[in-house]
Amino acid sequence: MSDKTMNLTLKIWRQKDAKSKGKMETYPVTGISEHMSFLEMLDVLNEQLVVEGKEPVEFDHDCREGICGMCSLHINGEAHGPDRRVTTCQLHMRMFKDGETIYIEPFRAKGFPVVKDLVVDRSAFDRIQHAGGFVSVNTSGNTIDANAIPVPKDDADEAFNAATCIGCGACVASCKNASAMLFVSAKVSQFSLLPQGKVEAKDRVMKMVKQMDLEGFGNCTNTGACEVECPKGISLDNIARMNREYLKASLK
Amino acid sequence: MSVLNAKIPEGPIKDKWTNHKNKINLVNPANKRLIDVIVVGTGLAGGSAAASLAEMGYKVKAFAFQDSPRRAHSIAAQGGINAAKNYQNDGDSVYRLFYDTVKGGDYRGREANVYRLAEVSANIIDQCVAQGVPFAREYGGLLDNRSFGGVLVSRTFYAKGQTGQQLLLGAYSAMNRQIGKGKIQMYNRHEMLELVIVDGKARGIIVRNLVTGAIERHSAHAVVLATGGYGNVFFLSTNAMGSNVTAAWRAHKKGAFFANPCYTQIHPTCIPRSGDYQSKLTLMSESLRNDGRIWVPKKMEDVEAIRAGRKKPTDLSEDERDYYLERRYPAFGNLVPRDVASRAAKERCDAGFGVNQTGEAVYLDFKSAIERYGKEQATVRGEKNPSKERIIELGEEVVRTKYGNLFQMYEKIVDENPYKTPMMIYPAVHYTMGGLWVDYNLMTTIPGCYAAGEANFSDHGANRLGASALMQGLADGYFVLPYTIGDYLADEIRTGPISTDTPEFDEAEKSVVERIDTLMNINGSQSVDSFHKRLGMVMWNKVGMSRNAKGLEEAIQEIRTIREEFWKDVRIPGSKNEFNTELAKAMRVADFLELGELFAKDALHRNESCGGHFREESVELDGEQKGEAKRDDVNFKYVAAWEWNGDPGAANLHKEDLEFKDIELKQRSYK
Known part of the structure; x- marks a missing residue:
C-alpha cells in the first residue's frame, strides 16, 4: 500500500451551543495519510487543538464502521461527503486532493437543531x-x-x-x-x-x-x-x- | 466456603430453569406499577430488558450515552444468532448447543446458565420474527441458516452481514412501543458515573447529561447494567469509540465482584491496522469463514516478493499456498473456533509469513467458493459448458448476495476489490467474556444490581463461539432477567418510592463532582487519547493474545505509571458544564486505567492456557496436541471473581468452583 500524505485547509462550523450563533473557522492540517478515514483526520486536528489548549471540534460518531448511524457531517455540500454508499466514518481521505479546502458543516434542517459545532439533535x-x-x-x-x-x-x-x-x-x-x-x-x-x-x-x-x-x-x-x-x-x-x-x- | 453463592437451582439440568421459574416469587400487576427499575445501556440486552420489564408493568428508566437507543454497539454485530431450532435437520438440539457452547468456552462457563441459554434460544427466533425482523429466507419462504466456527451443524440465523442491526432494531421497536406509552422514560446522551447503594442495596445511579454537563440523580428499586464489554481497554478494538467499562467499574468499586477480567476474545478476521492514526479496527464477520479459505505463502521468498509488490497473491499456485488451518485442523478446517484461528494467524505471522508491510496479515480467499458457487449456478440455470469468466460472474453474484455489505465495507477501507484479490485479515480485540460476576438470577454481589449481556461473565467461559453474543444478549433481556428480577422485587412492594434526597445520594453525587473537578483542574499537557493509546499498547503487547508472567508483571507496573501520569498531566479543554467529549472520554479512560491493572493481575494469576487466554508457560509439549493450549483443570477450574479493595492491585480473589455434571471435562480438540 502506498502512503501519500496531503496538506489541507479545513473550514469548519463552530457553534458553542444551541442558542449561540455559529460561524465558519479555518484550520490547516498537514501530513494527512490517504488511508485515514475522514473522522481520523478530524481526530488529528482535535489532538492538535487539545495540545494547543484550544477547544476541539465536537462531532458525533461511535461505531466507525458505517452501521450505528451516529456520524453525520455535510462535507463540501454533501451529506457524508463526496463518496457514494458510505457514511462519513467510512469516507477515506483518498477521495481528496493535496492542497484542497474542505468545508465541514452540520446537517442542516429545522427538524435537526444544532447541539454544538457539528453535533445535531436527531x-x-x-x-x-x-x-x-x-x-x-x-x-x-x-x-x-x-x-x-x-x-x-x-x-x-x-x-x-x-x-x-x-x-x-x-x-x-x-x-x-x-x-x-x-x-x-x-x-x-x-x-x-x-x-x-x-x-x-x-x-x-x-x-x-x-x-x-x-x-x-x-x-x-x-x-x-x-x-x-x-x-x-x-x-x-x-x-x-x-x-x-x-x-x-x-x-x- | 466461598462467599459466592451462584444459586443454581437443584434438579436435573434440563429441568432447572422450568422449576426455578415455577418457584420464584412474582409481583402482582398492581404492585409492578409501584416499582421503578433503571436499565443502563440499550443494546440487545438492555433494550430487550427495558422493553420486557415495561411490558410487564414496571416503571422503567433507560439510559444510553448515544443520541438514540438504536445506536448501541450491538448494532454492529454482523454474522448471526444461534438457536437450537434444528430447521436444517442436521441433528441439532438444545443439548448440542449447550455442549458446543461449554466446549467452545473451554469449560470455564457455568453449566446451568449455558443450558438455560440454549433452552431459550429457539424462543428468540420466534420472538424476533413476530417483531418483524427480516431474517434471510430460502426460496420456499422459510428461514435460512449458516454455519459458524466451532460447531458441526447449521444453526445460525442471519440477515446478510447486518444481523445485529436487525435484532437491535427489533428490540428498539419494542422499546419504542413502551416509550410511546410512557412506560419507559428514555434518557439519551446520559452517562452513568456512579452507583448509589442504600442499606446495602442498589438504589440508584448518578448520571451526567452529556449535552449540558448537568449531574442528575435517579433512584429505583433495582438497577440493571447492560453496558457491554470493555474491549476498548486495548484502545484499538472492534468496539465502538464510546464503548466503555465505567458503569460496570463503578459497580465493582461499590462491591460488585468482577469475574475473569482477563478473558478477552481476539477475533481472527479483522481488517489489519494501517497506521498510528488508526482509531478503531473493523471486523469482517466470521461467517466469511464459511466460504473463505485462510492462507499464507509456503515460501518466505514469496512473502518477500508480495511485500515488495513484485508478486500478487493471485500469482501463487495452489501448491505454493499454506492453508494452515486446513493443514493443522483437518476436522474443522477454516471453521475452528475464534481463539484457535487467532493464535494460528499469530503463529504464522510471528514466524515471518505475514503478507503486508507490518507483517501482521494473512489472506482470506474466496476464489474456491466463487468457482464452486459459479458451477452450481450454471447447473441450476441449465447452462452447458459455461466459460471460466461466466462461472466467476455467477459465483461472484452468489457471494455478493451472501456477504455484499462486508465486501463493500472492505473495499471502502482498504481500496482493494476482495472479489478479485484475497482479503487481508488479522486478529483484533472483539469481545470480553469476563465481566461482572452474577448468580443464576443475573444479580451481582450487590443486592438489587443486575448485569446482563456482555457486561456479565456467565455464559461464554474463556472463549465465545460466533453468533452466541446476540443469543445471550437477547436471552438475558427478553427471557431471563424479566423473570428473575421479580424474585427480588417481590420483597420491594412495600418499600415505596426511593427518595434521591438522602445522604447516600448526596455522597455519591459529591464523589462524581469531585472526580470531574479534579480532572478539569489538572490542566496538564497530554490529551486523553494519548494516554488511552499508551495503555492500549501495553495491553496489546503484554496482556493480549499470548501472555507470560514476566510480561504481565511489567504490564502491571507500566499501567500504574501511565495511570499516575494521567492524573498529573492530562489536559481537558473547555468546561464541565457543557457538551465536552474530552471530559467524557477522560472519565472513561480513568476507569480503563484501573481495570487494565486488574485485567493483567487476573491474567498473571491464571497460570494456564484456556480459550482466549493463552499462557506461554502452559503449552502441550508432545503428542497429537503438541503446541496447543494446555488447560489446567486441577488448579484453575474456577471463576476468578475479584473484590475491590481500595486499589486494583489489592483486589481480593474469590473463587467459584465450576462443576461439570452433564458434560465430561476433556481437552478441546478440533483436529
Missing part, C-alpha cells in the same frame, strides 16, 4: 418511531413458531433492504425541503412487506406520518436527492410504497 427520528415504528407483540417468547408463516423470499429481501436504514438523517440533510420521507417510508415499508406487520399497517402509517409532520419536516417533491446521498442505498420505491399505504389507510 431525536425527532426517535419520536416518529415511538408513534408507530413497531409490531404490537409482547416479548413473552410465546409467539408462533418462526417458520409457521412462510414469507416469500423477495418480500423478505425487500423488507430487509428497507430495514437497513441506519437513521443517520442524510436524507433530510440532502433534501431541499428537509423532508424525512425516505426515513419514514423505509420503516413503513419494512413492516408493510411482512405478514407480521400488515395487521397494523394502516394505523402505523397514519401515526408515523402525523408525527413526521409535527416534527417540522418538509414534503417530498420527488427530487431524489435523498436516495443519491443515502449511505445505505434506501430506494425511492419506499416513498412510493408509503404513499400507497397512506392512501389506502386514508380511504378506509
